[in-house]
Amino acid sequence: MTVTVTAATATDTPLDFGDPADLDQLRRRFRAWLAEHPLPERGADEPLPVFLHRWHRQLHSGGWVGLDVPQAYGGQGLSTLHQVAISDELGACQAPGIPRIGYLAHALLEFGSEEQCRRWLPRMLSGEDTWCQGFSEPGAGSDLAGMATTATRQDGHYLVRGQKLWTSYAQFSGLCLLLARTERADPATDPSARPHDSISAFALPLDRAGVTVRPLRAANGDDEFCELFLDDVRIEESERIGAEGTGWPLAMTTVSYERNALDTGHISRYGVLVERLRRSARDRRGELPDGLLSEIGRCYVDYQVLVAHTRRRTAERLAGRTAGPESSYDKLLMTRTEQRLYETALRVFPGEFFGEGESSGGGPLFGDYLYSRAASVYGGTSQIQRNIIAKRVLGLPSAG
Amino acid sequence: MQAEEFMLVRDLVRTFATRFRVESADPDPSHRAAAQKALGELGLAELRGSTPPDATVQECALLAEEHGSRPLTTSLLGTVLLAPELLRLIGDQMSPDQVSPEAGPSQTIALAADLRFPGPAGTDLVAWDCEGADRALHVAPDGTVTSLALGPAVPSADLLRGIRSVPPDSPAVTLGRLDADRLMHWQAYALTLLSSELVGAARSFVGQSVDYARERRQYGRAIGSFQAVQHLLADATVLVEACTSATRYAAWCLDHEPPAQALTAARVAKAEVNASALDAVSIGMQVFGGIAQTWEHVAHLYLRRILLGSTTLATTADLLTTLAEPEPVR
Numbered sequence: 022m023t024v025t026v027t028a029a030t031a032t033d034t035p036l037d038f039g040d041p042a043d044l045d046q047l048r049r050r051f052r053a054w055l056a057e058h059p060l061p062e063r064g065a066d067e068p069l070p071v072f073l074h075r076w077h078r079q080l081h082s083g084g085w086v087g088l089d090v091p092q093a094y095g096g097q098g099l100s101t102l103h104q105v106a107i108s109d110e111l112g113a114c115q116a117p118g119i120p121r122i123g124y125l126a127h128a129l130l131e132f133g134s135e136e137q138c139r140r141w142l143p144r145m146l147s148g149e150d151t152w153c154q155g156f157s158e159p160g161a162g163s164d165l166a167g168m169a170t171t172a173t174r175q176d177g178h179y180l181v182r183g184q185k186l187w188t189s190y191a192q193f194s195g196l197c198l199l200l201a202r203t204e205r206a207d208p209a210t211d212p213s214a215r216p217h218d219s220i221s222a223f224a225l226p227l228d229r230a231g232v233t234v235r236p237l238r239a240a241n242g243d244d245e246f247c248e249l250f251l252d253d254v255r256i257e258e259s260e261r262i263g264a265e266g267t268g269w270p271l272a273m274t275t276v277s278y279e280r281n282a283l284d285t286g287h288i289s290r291y292g293v294l295v296e297r298l299r300r301s302a303r304d305r306r307g308e309l310p311d312g313l314l315s316e317i318g319r320c321y322v323d324y325q326v327l328v329a330h331t332r333r334r335t336a337e338r339l340a341g342r343t344a345g346p347e348s349s350y351d352k353l354l355m356t357r358t359e360q361r362l363y364e365t366a367l368r369v370f371p372g373e374f375f376g377e378g379e380s381s382g383g384g385p386l387f388g389d390y391l392y393s394r395a396a397s398v399y400g401g402t403s404q405i406q407r408n409i410i411a412k413r414v415l416g417l418p419s420a421g
Numbered sequence: 422m423q424a425e426e427f428m429l430v431r432d433l434v435r436t437f438a439t440r441f442r443v444e445s446a447d448p449d450p451s452h453r454a455a456a457q458k459a460l461g462e463l464g465l466a467e468l469r470g471s472t473p474p475d476a477t478v479q480e481c482a483l484l485a486e487e488h489g490s491r492p493l494t495t496s497l498l499g500t501v502l503l504a505p506e507l508l509r510l511i512g513d514q515m516s517p518d519q520v521s522p523e524a525g526p527s528q529t530i531a532l533a534a535d536l537r538f539p540g541p542a543g544t545d546l547v548a549w550d551c552e553g554a555d556r557a558l559h560v561a562p563d564g565t566v567t568s569l570a571l572g573p574a575v576p577s578a579d580l581l582r583g584i585r586s587v588p589p590d591s592p593a594v595t596l597g598r599l600d601a602d603r604l605m606h607w608q609a610y611a612l613t614l615l616s617s618e619l620v621g622a623a624r625s626f627v628g629q630s631v632d633y634a635r636e637r638r639q640y641g642r643a644i645g646s647f648q649a650v651q652h653l654l655a656d657a658t659v660l661v662e663a664c665t666s667a668t669r670y671a672a673w674c675l676d677h678e679p680p681a682q683a684l685t686a687a688r689v690a691k692a693e694v695n696a697s698a699l700d701a702v703s704i705g706m707q708v709f710g711g712i713a714q715t716w717e718h719v720a721h722l723y724l725r726r727i728l729l730g731s732t733t734l735a736t737t738a739d740l741l742t743t744l745a746e747p748e749p750v751r
Binding site: 033034035036037038039296299300302303306311314315317318319321322325326328329330332333347350353354404406407408410411412414415416417418419420 | 424427428431477479480483486487631634635642643645646647648650651652654655656658659662663665666667669670671673674677685686689690692693737738740741742743744745746747
């Protein structure tokens with residue numbers, strides 16, 4: 022039998038896991054800036070997104086947002102690695118991370134026109150505009166291409182009708198990266214028609230007539246997710262991103278950045294909690310059962326493997342590879358790390374089951390635990406990630 | 422090494438592994454000696470023989486992956502990559518002309534009888550991965566390195582990897598003593614290279630099971646078209662990738678970071694491989710189905726290697742309890 026290792030996974034030459042030379046300097050400059058511009062105090066009644074938005078503006082004023090965006094569009098013209106290093110530094114001092122706009126910026130850079138990039142990117146980076154993502158629908162979750170929201174062309178503009186779901190922080194956003202169907206291909210008359218090919222992408226200002234935003238309370242009590250109702254909302258042709266029918270590749274680019282461990286900024290958050298568990302293991306030596314001690318060790322291994330994996334991705338990106346279907350590995354490894362970590366944390370700190378919390382029963386760790394259950398759902402479920410690996414990396418045949 | 426030079430060496434090992442892989446669990450007795458002799462002729466023991474070494478640890482780790490990818494009776498780790506590194510670390514260069522060819526310069530390493538790193542004096546020892554070796558190097562917990570004579574073969578669950586006893590009365594020749602940093606480097610190096618060989622085995626076997634899932638038909642279609650099978654193979658692939666990232670990074674740390682940091686990375690890698698390489702191979706066997714349960718099929722050779730490898734040098738329990746607490750500040 023012949024052994025074939027798929028090209029996508031064959032990495033049989035040495036990789037450089039080290040930081041590029043100028044990164045160290047950047048990190049030191051950032052630390053110095055951070056010492057002079059510490060994290061602001063959060064107001065007693067200040068909603069988290071509002072507080073994070075103030076933090077975003079402060080980071081931007083120091084030039085620390087959009088490091089990997091060209092200077093012409095308000096960025097610094099550096100690489101993703103530079104932005105990742107800043108996320109890393111923020112995580113190390115337990116500050117909230119860089120605002121998660123990287124994947125939106127990449128979508129605009131790749132699919133938007135010159136004029137659109139100039140119009141939207143600088144304001145996105147500065148925080149003047151806050152964006153959300155209108156992809157999923159009540160009837161289109163894993164099967165995103167089955168979306169029903171339509172954008173009907175009429176006299177040089179579109180009328181959009183439909184409903185979006187899981188649109189994070191839409192109530193605090195000014196613009197929405199929206200997917201809608203611009204023409205419905207009819208498989209009865211055109212057997213080659215795929216539902217993917219009639220999807221287009223738009224930038225929708227949320228203050229437009231016909232838009233209703235309704236926050237949806239999540240299991241952990243947070244009002245992150247929203248429903249978006251669109252009743253004959255007018256969208257200008259100049260607000261369409263890319264050509265008609267290119268919404269699907271744009272969406273896939275967006276989610277593959279969203280899945281990539283490099284671009285999400287979760288890792289430093291895990292690192293802070295893992296170290297808290299390890300300190301607890303040391304301080305309570307002899308008290309914790311062996312099984313729990315092993316679980317803490319396993320959480321540390323998961324986390325460090327994720328760090329190593331991210332460094333490998335970095336090295337590969339430096340060697341010229343882009344985010345592709347392999348970002349599904351990253352997503353599954355992040356999910357594994359996050360879910361075990363918060364499960365273990367509740368066993369180490371059972372006091373977190375009690376108390377009122379900010380918005381639900383239980384302590385803050387319990388809220389984070391509940392949120393970790395979503396890790397295997399958002400950004401494509403773990404089952405969808407496995408489908409992607411099986412078909413697009415391993416090349417396994419389709420059914421039928 | 423230069424990139425081209427490395428690829429040349431890697432291809433040599435790849436060709437060697439293809440040529441000398443065993444087809445069944447009962448290799449011809451003459452095969453072992455012939456294969457080891459051919460491996461020796463590749464001259465790889467020189468790679469880590471001098472200071473600074475000719476090959477980086479990451480390059481050696483990649484060679485170990487290649488060697489692990491096929492069922493082989495040869496000792497690449499013990500005699501070619503591990504023992505020479507140990508001799509280099511204690512400054513005992515033992516160039517070939519200092520040792521008579523009849524006696525053979527071949528040393529491997531000694532482990533505790535349960536194959537973990539040797540414990541305090543008085544514990545039973547074995548010579549591990551000892552094909553072609555005449556003596557075994559023992560590293561005591563305090564860093565003292567001694568050379569020991571070998572006894573008869575010790576049969577083990579890994580049918581291919583050679584293990585011999587070390588008689589308790591074996592006269593020990595003291596060669597030197599590793600300081601604390603070198604001792605950490607040594608442990609990290611051994612953990613990383615063994616992990617790499619096991620990753621190579623897991624990657625290869627999972628690749629073979631993916632190929633099989635494309636060819637094998639049931640219910641009139643390739644079994645790889647069933648989602649239940651696809652998800653198993655996707656999981657195995659992610660596990661192999663996790664192992665790969667962890668071992669490559671640990672190897673890079675040995676080349677670039679202080680020994681304490683490299684040892685942590687190596688422990689992480691071994692812990693990941695102990696669990697995930699085993700899971701990946703188990704999945705591969707499941708996909709092969711009945712055929713992988715036979716003596717003739719290579720599946721059990723991979724399983725045996727990885728299962729015994731996962732308890733070698735450091736067990737999961739050893740590693741996880743160590744890693745559960747922050748490193749002591751030195």
